[in-house]
Amino acid sequence: MELLLRVAETGSMTLAARQMNRTPAAVSASVKRLEAELGVRVFDRTTRSVQPTDEGLLVLEGCQDVVERWQQALEGIRGAERELAGSIHVSAPADTSYQVLAPVAVEVAAAHPKLDIVVHSSDAVHHLHRDAIDMAIRYGPLQDSALTARKLAQWPGVLVASPAYLEQHGQPERPEQLADHRLLTLQLSSIPNRSWSLRSEAGPRQLEIESNLCGDGYLTRRWASEGRGVALKSLFDVIDDLESGRLVRVLPAYSSGPMPIHALFPSRRYMPARVRAFDIALSAAFEARSGRCAAWLRSQSPGQSPG
Numbered sequence: 429m430e431l432l433l434r435v436a437e438t439g440s441m442t443l444a445a446r447q448m449n450r451t452p453a454a455v456s457a458s459v460k461r462l463e464a465e466l467g468v469r470v471f472d473r474t475t476r477s478v479q480p481t482d483e484g485l486l487v488l489e490g491c492q493d494v495v496e497r498w499q500q501a502l503e504g505i506r507g508a509e510r511e512l513a514g515s516i517h518v519s520a521p522a523d524t525s526y527q528v529l530a531p532v533a534v535e536v537a538a539a540h541p542k543l544d545i546v547v548h549s550s551d552a553v554h555h556l557h558r559d560a561i562d563m564a565i566r567y568g569p570l571q572d573s574a575l576t577a578r579k580l581a582q583w584p585g586v587l588v589a590s591p592a593y594l595e596q597h598g599q600p601e602r603p604e605q606l607a608d609h610r611l612l613t614l615q616l617s618s619i620p621n622r623s624w625s626l627r628s629e630a631g632p633r634q635l636e637i638e639s640n641l642c643g644d645g646y647l648t649r650r651w652a653s654e655g656r657g658v659a660l661k662s663l664f665d666v667i668d669d670l671e672s673g674r675l676v677r678v679l680p681a682y683s684s685g686p687m688p689i690h691a692l693f694p695s696r697r698y699m700p701a702r703v704r705a706f707d708i709a710l711s712a713a714f715e716a717r718s719g720r721c722a723a724w725l726r727s728q729s730p731g732q733s734p735g
Contacts, residue, residue: 429491431458432470436488437557437694439477447560499700512702513542519556520565523645523665524689525549528717529565532709543702551615551644556694562703563710564692567662576693580714583663583721585684587626588675593655600658600679603633610657612648613639624660626682633682649675662687667721680728689714 434444435455445455463470470484480488520529525547533545548554554561556575570577593610600606603626614621620642624635641651649666652659653674663683669675691707693699699707 429495431455432462432488432491433495435459435471435478436480436484438560439479439558441478443558511542512540512705514700514702515544515546516562516702516706517546517548517560518563518565518706519548519550519554519559519561521551521567521645522549522647523649524565526646527665527668528713529710532706532713536706536709540702540705543705545706556692562693562700563707565689565710566692567687567689569688570690570692577690578693580689580691580711581664581718581721582686582688583718584686585660586663586666586680587658587660587678587682588652588666588669589658589678590653590655590674591676593652593657594676594678596655603635603679603682606635606637606658606679610641611637611639612651612657612659613637613642614648614660615642615644625684626679627685628681628683660684662689663721663725664689664717667717667724670724671720677728 431444431448434447435441438444438447441455441459442452445452448455459471466487468483468487469481470487471478472481518529518533526549529547529549533547537543537545548559548561553566554564556562556564565580587606597609600609620639622637622639624637626633626635639657641656643651645661645665648659649661649669651657652661652666653669658678663670666675670677691710693703
């Protein structure tokens, strides 16, 4: 049943085989044998994909219920105090991985030595089923409604630069003056982000920007702290740098709209204990960091509400 679910989730017998440490030929043979025993065709195969048939969808729904109940029963038999084992794959943007996930992974690994934690650090969006990701952190509005999501935080984007950069190039007083500055841009889905959406009490502003430095979230923040230019980053990402003074806010009256940060899980009703343990630790880290963001905003403008 788990094999059928892996094939359906990945859309590929080869990927399912890789996730279950089997050969593609063995997986294909198993699926054919199961279909023969069931008397229905579970999947339609083409040279490019494997898709469930209408009858297959019913079979897969039943498999999902049984597998989830079986996993839940095993945890109940083994007891809540049983040492966690197995592997957990977590995906997150590069900057979030280095600043938040890395210490959480160390903490959870120390508490559960038999648990293998794999952090996929990249601003590229991983496919949870195809890439066998147990948990993913994503910024911005959600697009895939087939996934289970829980909001971890929500903070605006702020313009930041190093004190040394501003001392050399001056502090802009209006958004249009940013055109005279070196700007650092993010690469989103392999495409440089050439537009910044800002807002203030005066209303929204859309800026088309030019930049000769473009990278992932980690590089953009690092370049800004090294004095390479002005960046637009989530307050959640730059709170360490703002508290330490490595970065200061530019055009403090302007920010991007509140950007949600979600934890995403495969569309299963049951969450394994090993994933729950990591989720609890990560949620605590996000809550603590959000508290610092709120405190910093209050210190800058006592009447300003967080986020």
